[in-house]
Amino acid sequence: MAITSANQLELLQTAEAVAREKMIDPGLVVEAMEESLARAAKSKYGSEMDIRVSIDRKTGRATFTRVRTVVEDEELENYQAEFTVEQARQYLDDPKVGDQFVEEVPPVEMGRIAAQSAKQVILQKVREAERDRQFEEFKDRAGTIINGLVKREEYGNVIVDVGAGEAVLRRNEKIGRESYRPNDRIRCYIKDVRREPRGPQIFLSRTAPEFMAELFKMEVPEIYDGIIEIKAVARDPGSRAKIAVISYDGSIDPVGACVGMRGSRVQAVVNELQGERIDIIPWNEDQPTFLVNALQPAEVTKVVLDEDAERIEVVVPEEQLSLAIGRRGQNVRLASQLTGLDIDIMTEAEESARRQKEFEERTQLFMDTLDLDEFFAQLLVSEGFTNLEEVAYVEIDELLTIDGVDEGTAQELQARARDFLEAQAKAALENARALGAEDSLINFEGLSPQMVEALAKDDVKTLEDFATCADWELAGGWTTVDGERTKDDGILEPFDVSLEEAQHLVMTARVLLGWVDPADLEADEEEEDEDLGEERAEEAGA
Numbered sequence: 001m002a003i004t005s006a007n008q009l010e011l012l013q014t015a016e017a018v019a020r021e022k023m024i025d026p027g028l029v030v031e032a033m034e035e036s037l038a039r040a041a042k043s044k045y046g047s048e049m050d051i052r053v054s055i056d057r058k059t060g061r062a063t064f065t066r067v068r069t070v071v072e073d074e075e076l077e078n079y080q081a082e083f084t085v086e087q088a089r090q091y092l093d094d095p096k097v098g099d100q101f102v103e104e105v106p107p108v109e110m111g112r113i114a115a116q117s118a119k120q121v122i123l124q125k126v127r128e129a130e131r132d133r134q135f136e137e138f139k140d141r142a143g144t145i146i147n148g149l150v151k152r153e154e155y156g157n158v159i160v161d162v163g164a165g166e167a168v169l170r171r172n173e174k175i176g177r178e179s180y181r182p183n184d185r186i187r188c189y190i191k192d193v194r195r196e197p198r199g200p201q202i203f204l205s206r207t208a209p210e211f212m213a214e215l216f217k218m219e220v221p222e223i224y225d226g227i228i229e230i231k232a233v234a235r236d237p238g239s240r241a242k243i244a245v246i247s248y249d250g251s252i253d254p255v256g257a258c259v260g261m262r263g264s265r266v267q268a269v270v271n272e273l274q275g276e277r278i279d280i281i282p283w284n285e286d287q288p289t290f291l292v293n294a295l296q297p298a299e300v301t302k303v304v305l306d307e308d309a310e311r312i313e314v315v316v317p318e319e320q321l322s323l324a325i326g327r328r329g330q331n332v333r334l335a336s337q338l339t340g341l342d343i344d345i346m347t348e349a350e351e352s353a354r355r356q357k358e359f360e361e362r363t364q365l366f367m368d369t370l371d372l373d374e375f376f377a378q379l380l381v382s383e384g385f386t387n388l389e390e391v392a393y394v395e396i397d398e399l400l401t402i403d404g405v406d407e408g409t410a411q412e413l414q415a416r417a418r419d420f421l422e423a424q425a426k427a428a429l430e431n432a433r434a435l436g437a438e439d440s441l442i443n444f445e446g447l448s449p450q451m452v453e454a455l456a457k458d459d460v461k462t463l464e465d466f467a468t469c470a471d472w473e474l475a476g477g478w479t480t481v482d483g484e485r486t487k488d489d490g491i492l493e494p495f496d497v498s499l500e501e502a503q504h505l506v507m508t509a510r511v512l513l514g515w516v517d518p519a520d521l522e523a524d525e526e527e528e529d530e531d532l533g534e535e536r537a538e539e540a541g542a
Contacts, residue, residue: 016029027057028126029126030055030057032124032126033055034052034053034054034055034062035053037053037055037062037064038051038052038053038064041053041064041105041107045066045105046080048078048080048081049066049080049081050066050067050068050069050080050081051064051065051066051067051105052064052065052066052067053065062107063104064104064105064106064107065102065103065104065105066102066103066104066105067081067100067101067102068080068081068082068083068088068091068100068101069081069082069083069098069099069100070082070083070084070085070088070092070095070096070097070098070099070100070101071083071084071097072084072097073085073086083101085097088101131195133164134164134165135193135195137164138162138164138165138190138193138202139193141190141193142190142191142192142193143189143190143210143214144189144190144214145187145188145189145190145211145214145215145218146162146167146187146188146189146190146204147185147186147187148160148161148162148163148167148185148186148187148188148204149161149183149184149185149186150180150181150182150183150184150185150186151166151182152182153180155171156170156171157169157170157171158174158180158186160186160188160204162202165202166202167188167190167202167203167204168201168202168203168204169186169188169204169205169206170203170204170205172207173191173203173204173205173206173207173208174206174207175206175207175237175238175273175274175276176237176238176239177238177274178206178238178274187272188204188205188206188211189204189205189206189208189210189211189214190202190203190204191203191204191205191208191210206237206273207235207237209233209234209235209241210233212233212235212241212243212269212273212278213230213233213243215268215269215272215273216230216243216258216265216269217230219260219265219266219268219269220257220258220260220265222247222252222254222257223245223257223258226248227247227248227249227252228245228246228247228248228252228254228257228258229245229246229248230243230244230245231244231245231246231283232244232283232338232339232340233338234334234335234337234338235276235334236330236333236334237273237276238273238274238275238276239276239277239330240276240277240278240279240326240330240331240334241273241276241277241278241279241334242278242279242281242294242334242335242337242338243258243278243279243280243281244281244282244283244290244293244294244338245258245280245281245282245283246282246283254280254282254283255280255281255282258280259280266278266280279296279297279334281293281294281296281338287305287312287339287341288303288305288312290339291303291312291314291335291339291341291343294334294335294338294339295314295324295331295332295335297323298316298320298323298324298331299316299317299320300314300315300316300324301315301316301317301348302314302315302351303315305341311341311342311343311344312339312341312342312343312344313343313344313346313351314343314344314345314346315346315347315348315351316345316346316347316348317347317348318347318348318349321345321347324345325345332345359378359381362377362381362385362386362387363377363378363381364377365377365387365388366380366381366385366388366391369388369416369417369420370388370391370413370416370417370420371416379402379403379404380402383401383402388417388420388421389417389421391413391414391417392414392417392418392421393414394414396410396411396414399413399414424450425448425449425450426449428448428449428450428452428453429442429449429452429453431453431456432449432452432453432455432456435453435456435457435461436456436461437452437453437455437456437461438461438462438463440462440463440464441455441456441460441461441462441463441465441466444463444466444509444512445508446504446505446508447505448495450495451492451495451497454491454492454494454495455491455492458491460491463509463512463513464513466505466506466509467506467509467510467513467515469491469502469506470506471499471502471503471506472488472490472499472502473490473491474490474491474492474493474497474502474505474506475490475492475493475497475498475499475501475502476488476489476490476493477490477499490502
């Protein structure tokens with residue numbers, strides 16, 4: 001093909017036709033043509049030459065030029081595309097490093113191999129432009145629902161035609177019982193859009209909790225308008241789901257709005273999800289109340305929340321236990337996902353037995369340590385005393401409120417408790433010294449002898465050792481591994497040391513050792529106080 005003899009407008013017409021077919025910018029196709037013609041010219045004139053081609057966007061005329069750049073003498077490497085200042089004087093009036101000399105060269109006759117190479121360049125550029133357009137089109141649609149046609153199935157993954165490209169519904173993102181044939185219509189949630197070397201990859205899902213939330217948004221106008229908000233969704237895809245909703249308009253019932261007239265709205269979602277049963281639950285800021293709602297249809301007798309551990313104990317009647325747990329633990333598992341809490345379910349009888357066991361253990365503690373008879377020890381436990389420290393250091397008036405306890409008896413009780421605690425502390429101190437605990441740790445304010453003993457057993461024997469500890473190593477905590485919450489035991493956890501207290505103790509030790517400047521510590525605390533004040537002001541304003 002000779003550019004000189006070809007119809008020059010044909011280049012532009014071809015570019016526009018390709019651009020229309022692929023829905024991309026015609027300018028990108030013309031640039032690809034320029035690059036392919038330049039590559040063909042280099043194969044004739046020499047690959048080391050800097051040959052460039054410019055196609056006039058109006059006439060289609062292709063202009064071939066050779067470019068040479070002025071460089072420093074010592075940087076001259078390519079004699080075909082570069083020359084020195086001295087060499088450039090015969091072409092340029094006042095050459096400087098970086099200047100370019102452009103001269104037109106004759107157009108090339110494009111042979112069969114060059115034409116094939118040019119075609120490959122154009123196709124590659126067009127494919128890249130297509131991929132960019134597809135990525136730009138779908139990157140902002142992640143998190144929305146899309147309708148498509150099933151094209152084929154590969155190794156359990158479904159390839160879906162979504163109009164401007166193909167998307168993948170992976171095997172683990174399908175609802176269990178579903179099977180598809182080519183040309184079946186399918187509705188999916190766009191979970192992720194990623195740019196990859198082989199083009200943008202669009203990943204779909206039908207099992208994602210967000211898919212259900214988006215379906216409700218389509219069926220319930222109040223959710224779309226923001227009057228009702230979906231606060232949480234938990235799914236066992238294809239079987240059962242729970243969705244928590246709240247209404248910001250007191251006159252609209254969020255559950256009723258989602259159910260619809262005769263269940264029409266929720267039924268439309270159920271049909272799309274292959275019969276997945278959906279419990280619609282009113283959301284509540286109070287976690288125990290929300291949990292009671294989440295465990296429906298089971299009835300809950302009592303809820304005990306442990307906020308630090310993010311665990312919750314639920315007491316149900318014996319006949320409600322199987323309903324609360326659900327088939328294969330489904331009901332309690334979904335409630336746990338919905339609330340973000342670990343849930344322990346027990347019957348009233350089990351809870352009563354546990355309380356009785358705690359009562360007996362505390363009674364025995366007071367009998368053994370205070371030399372009391374069973375009746376008197378039970379009396380102390382019944383009044384709410386749980387340990388020796390409470391008996392030893394409580395205001396004496398609180399002991400006098402117990403039936404049969406006069407001032408002399410109260411003083412005797414406190415004296416016995418203090419003596420026992422002092423003996424315990426002395427024994428712990430001796431044991432800590434025997435384990436190698438040094439005075440720097442023993443005399444550190446904030447640590448009891450029993451704490452120092454526990455630290456020494458864990459090989460923390462000096463103030464320097466203590467200052468290197470992390471707060472969670474001392475107070476304990478929870479970590480999530482592969483979706484499972486696991487407990488990390490702290491050295492000082494048996495002494496009810498909180499994470500904040502542990503952090504304060506460690507920072508105090510670091511200040512005493514000179515590792516931390518107290519001024520920096522005060523500045524950090526002031527900044528935290530300011531942040532807290534701002535948060536409270538915002539909450540008050542809201």
